Amino acid sequence: MSRRRPVPRRPRLVALLTTGALVIGLAPAFAASSAGAEPPGSPPGGSVSSSPPGVSLVKVVVPDRAAVDRLTSLGFDVAEYTRPVDGGVEIHVVADAADTTAITAMGYRVGDAVTSPSDVARNRAERSATIAADASALAAADSLTVLRAEWFTSTDDQRFLSVEVKTDAPVATNILTVQWDSGPGTAMGSGGSATMSRFVDAGQYMYHRFNAPVPVTSAPSKVTITSTVGGSVTTDVSEWLGTPRKAPSPHYVSDFVDHYMDPTEIYGRFASLAKEFPSLTQLVDLPNKTNGYRRAAQATFGTAAASTLYVTSKAWGHEGGNDLSVALVNPGTPSSALSVAVAGSAITVTLATSSSGAVTSTAAQVVAALNASPASSAVLSASTYRGNAGAGIVAAAASTRLSDNLNAPASVSREPFQVQALRIGKARDGSRTGVFLYCQEHAREWVTPLVCVETAERLLRNYQKDPTTRKLVDKLDIFIVPSINPDGAHYSFYDFASQRKNMTNHCGPNDSDPARRTSWGVDINRNFSVGSVFDGFTGASATNCLSGTFAGPAELSEPEARNEVWLVKQFPNIKFAMNTHSYGGYFMWPPGAYKAAGRELLPPVELGTEEFFWAASDHILSAVKEWRGTAIWPGQTGPVTDVLYSAAGNSADELWYNHGIIGWDFEVGADIWNPTAKRFEAVGFQPPFAEGHEEAMEFAGGQIGILEVALAHETDSKPPSSTLSVEKQQPGSTSFTFATSEPATVYYTLDGSRPTLASPKLAPAGLREGAGSVTVTDRTEVRWFSVDIAGNTESRYRPDGNGQNYRRQVVTVQ
Numbered sequence: 001m002s003r004r005r006p007v008p009r010r011p012r013l014v015a016l017l018t019t020g021a022l023v024i025g026l027a028p029a030f031a032a033s034s035a036g037a038e039p040p041g042s043p044p045g046g047s048v049s050s051s052p053p054g055v056s057l058v059k060v061v062v063p064d065r066a067a068v069d070r071l072t073s074l075g076f077d078v079a080e081y082t083r084p085v086d087g088g089v090e091i092h093v094v095a096d097a098a099d100t101t102a103i104t105a106m107g108y109r110v111g112d113a114v115t116s117p118s119d120v121a122r123n124r125a126e127r128s129a130t131i132a133a134d135a136s137a138l139a140a141a142d143s144l145t146v147l148r149a150e151w152f153t154s155t156d157d158q159r160f161l162s163v164e165v166k167t168d169a170p171v172a173t174n175i176l177t178v179q180w181d182s183g184p185g186t187a188m189g190s191g192g193s194a195t196m197s198r199f200v201d202a203g204q205y206m207y208h209r210f211n212a213p214v215p216v217t218s219a220p221s222k223v224t225i226t227s228t229v230g231g232s233v234t235t236d237v238s239e240w241l242g243t244p245r246k247a248p249s250p251h252y253v254s255d256f257v258d259h260y261m262d263p264t265e266i267y268g269r270f271a272s273l274a275k276e277f278p279s280l281t282q283l284v285d286l287p288n289k290t291n292g293y294r295r296a297a298q299a300t301f302g303t304a305a306a307s308t309l310y311v312t313s314k315a316w317g318h319e320g321g322n323d324l325s326v327a328l329v330n331p332g333t334p335s336s337a338l339s340v341a342v343a344g345s346a347i348t349v350t351l352a353t354s355s356s357g358a359v360t361s362t363a364a365q366v367v368a369a370l371n372a373s374p375a376s377s378a379v380l381s382a383s384t385y386r387g388n389a390g391a392g393i394v395a396a397a398a399s400t401r402l403s404d405n406l407n408a409p410a411s412v413s414r415e416p417f418q419v420q421a422l423r424i425g426k427a428r429d430g431s432r433t434g435v436f437l438y439c440q441e442h443a444r445e446w447v448t449p450l451v452c453v454e455t456a457e458r459l460l461r462n463y464q465k466d467p468t469t470r471k472l473v474d475k476l477d478i479f480i481v482p483s484i485n486p487d488g489a490h491y492s493f494y495d496f497a498s499q500r501k502n503m504t505n506h507c508g509p510n511d512s513d514p515a516r517r518t519s520w521g522v523d524i525n526r527n528f529s530v531g532s533v534f535d536g537f538t539g540a541s542a543t544n545c546l547s548g549t550f551a552g553p554a555e556l557s558e559p560e561a562r563n564e565v566w567l568v569k570q571f572p573n574i575k576f577a578m579n580t581h582s583y584g585g586y587f588m589w590p591p592g593a594y595k596a597a598g599r600e601l602l603p604p605v606e607l608g609t610e611e612f613f614w615a616a617s618d619h620i621l622s623a624v625k626e627w628r629g630t631a632i633w634p635g636q637t638g639p640v641t642d643v644l645y646s647a648a649g650n651s652a653d654e655l656w657y658n659h660g661i662i663g664w665d666f667e668v669g670a671d672i673w674n675p676t677a678k679r680f681e682a683v684g685f686q687p688p689f690a691e692g693h694e695e696a697m698e699f700a701g702g703q704i705g706i707l708e709v710a711l712a713h714e715t716d717s718k719p720p721s722s723t724l725s726v727e728k729q730q731p732g733s734t735s736f737t738f739a740t741s742e743p744a745t746v747y748y749t750l751d752g753s754r755p756t757l758a759s760p761k762l763a764p765a766g767l768r769e770g771a772g773s774v775t776v777t778d779r780t781e782v783r784w785f786s787v788d789i790a791g792n793t794e795s796r797y798r799p800d801g802n803g804q805n806y807r808r809q810v811v812t813v814q
């Protein structure tokens with residue numbers, strides 16, 4: 001909010017000026033315009049305008065609070081906003097051209113406009129357009145499309161209802177309410193009712209949903225959704241994750257982790273497994289070693305920015321940097337010169353003094369002296385603080401040891417880390433469908449490597465006694481990388497628990513002082529080359545090296561990301577992948593990124609693939625649920641961009657769009673239902689181990705579920721079948737769609753030509769909707785075939801051959 005503009009302002013200023021109180025030192029322009037010699041903002045030529053001058057909200061940098069008070073007392077309209085900036089305080093002033101001139105003349109720096117007159121015009125136009133659009137949307141009853149309506153149980157057998165509905169009048173004043181019954185034959189509304197939330201992402205209406213599933217006492221069979229605009233729809237409620245899985249053999253063993261493990265221990269465990277199961281496994285060295293859990297040693301001298309400097313060793317801390325020390329010594333004699341002396345690993349800076357014996361060396365001078373001395377610059381570099389000019393006089397400081405600030409025990413290597421994949425399979429010759437399971441791209445997600453370890457243990461230790469496990473290991477080629485980002489993970493375990501990125505510092509000297517050390521690094525899951533921030537996609541930073549989602553200096557700049565790409569190129573039999581993260585309880589697939597302007601997505605997957613993903617979700621999430629009943633919500637299942645956000649340059653998109661690999665993402669750690677408080681509660685990145693253990697167990701089940709889906713794909717030789725059905729017939733046009741016996745994509749022609757893989761595909765009706773329809777306006781012979789995700793074509797039709805065994809049916813038009 002802005003302070004009320006004083007009235008009348010200008011006469012008061014004139015009065016002040018004419019008394020001479022403030023004229024001293026003011027530029028003539030200020031005096032002239034404010035004294036009224038020329039109307040403010042008037043065009044050259046002197047014609048007088050009857051309109052008031054256009055005002056902007058402009059940034060002004062003043063040296064201190066006193067200057068703010070001075071501007072306020074002079075009658076300037078100063079907003080209630082101050083931010084410390086280099087050289088003073090940034091404030092915002094409502095100002096016209098004359099005010100701007102006056103402020104500049106007072107010696108203050110006037111910057112860009114926060115809001116200009118054209119912004120005001122734009123905002124007014126936007127408001128009018130919204131009001132007009134709302135009015136037209138509300139003119140008639142809206143049409144409601146139910147995307148999903150499901151009930152499910154989660155832990156403690158609590159039942160929940162989840163509903164997603166789309167309205168064609170998605171204005172804020174259109175309120176959608178869901179009512180439900182209490183089972184077959186009961187009255188609508190007898191189960192309860194709840195208001196839906198309007199889900200808007202990147203400025204675009206998505207659909208209406210509940211923020212969290214609604215607890216219900218009995219399983220509803222039907223829901224009715226009504227809108228305040230007059231729309232109404234009733235639909236059946238299905239059970240989410242209702243498919244029981246095949247029970248494992250009574251000898252099935254699980255639960256192989258009993259504490260959080262750092263990457264050194266995790267890879268040690270994998271080495272032991274490889275040794276114990278040589279006929280079923282091998283370790284694959286990924287070619288790009290990480291930069292290592294290591295840092296240069298540093299020390300900071302000073303407290304105020306202008307008089308502070310910091311030094312950084314040339315050698316890594318563990319390779320000599322930590323042995324260096326720097327002292328800033330007051331010689332205690334007058335007229336002494338600034339000098340640098342190096343004796344062994346001790347660097348002594350003797351500060352300059354004046355004739356009276358006072359220290360005169362500034363931070364900039366000490367930095368220059370350290371960097372100019374061949375002996376000191378051979379072992380360290382010095383910088384002023386965060387780009388400060390360093391004009392402040394430095395304080396003397398006793399000898400201070402540099403430190404790499406790394407606290408892991410010596411058993412954690414400081415060398416570049418050899419990341420490995422444990423390859424599990426009876427036939428590891430590339431002839432089997434490959435599955436790539438990888439964990440801990442993000443360092444602080446401590447549960448995720450446990451998921452990968454548990455999966456590996458279960459596969460190997462159940463191989464002898466459990467026939468299902470044996471089939472997975474015999475028929476698949478499984479690659480498990482338990483910690484993609486070991487350096488960051490070590491840092492998270494021993495130094496900074498919230499570390500997300502790797503440890504590599506891409507910042508320049510302005511952001512490389514040691515107090516910044518927990519903000520360096522690259523977000524591995526933003527460093528990939530598809531839909532990246534460098535291509536204009538949203539959800540990463542290309543410019544701020546301190547950002548939690550810093551994408552790195554370039555696509556695939558980081559060894560951790562290049563390792564993933566290498567693996568899938570090296571083993572082209574890999575067809576499925578799971579990127580395991582925490583937390584929140586999600587199961588997701590591509591696309592994972594969009595450009596915010598217009599919410600321009602990476603290409604959505606085709607209908608048959610999307611249907612396959614939903615079918616696979618049921619199997620995989622039922623496997624997750626098996627451990628302790630946790631149901632991943634339907635509202636957190638789907639394309640990343642539909643259920644979470646845009647994540648520019650993530651690895652699942654890299655795998656799908658560049659390599660045709662089905663790239664899924666887990667977020668382990670679903671919210672936990674608190675039955676007393678009747679609400680869901682978040683678990684965080686590092687819950688107490690008792691909870692972390694449960695998450696590892698349930699999502700290892702999910703990874704096994706993925707292997708089962710991959711196996712079904714490997715052994716799927718059954719072609720799909722399909723039917724054409726007319727949906728809507730009206731004079732002059734007929735709409736039809738296709739149904740398939742299993743998830744499959746339909747290719748069709750309407751011109752009597754032979755359908756091929758280049759023919760049009762049946763598209764989804766919309767976001768999270770099923771099959772769309774095709775409309776014809778003349779009698780048409782439709783020719784088509786369907787193909788499932790394993791590549792089986794209906795009736796074994798060869799789209800690239802000459803056979804005529806495609807499907808055909810005539811659609812008539814009244």
Ligand SMILES: [Zn+2]
Pocket residue numbers: 441442445581582
């Ligand atoms: Zn993550």
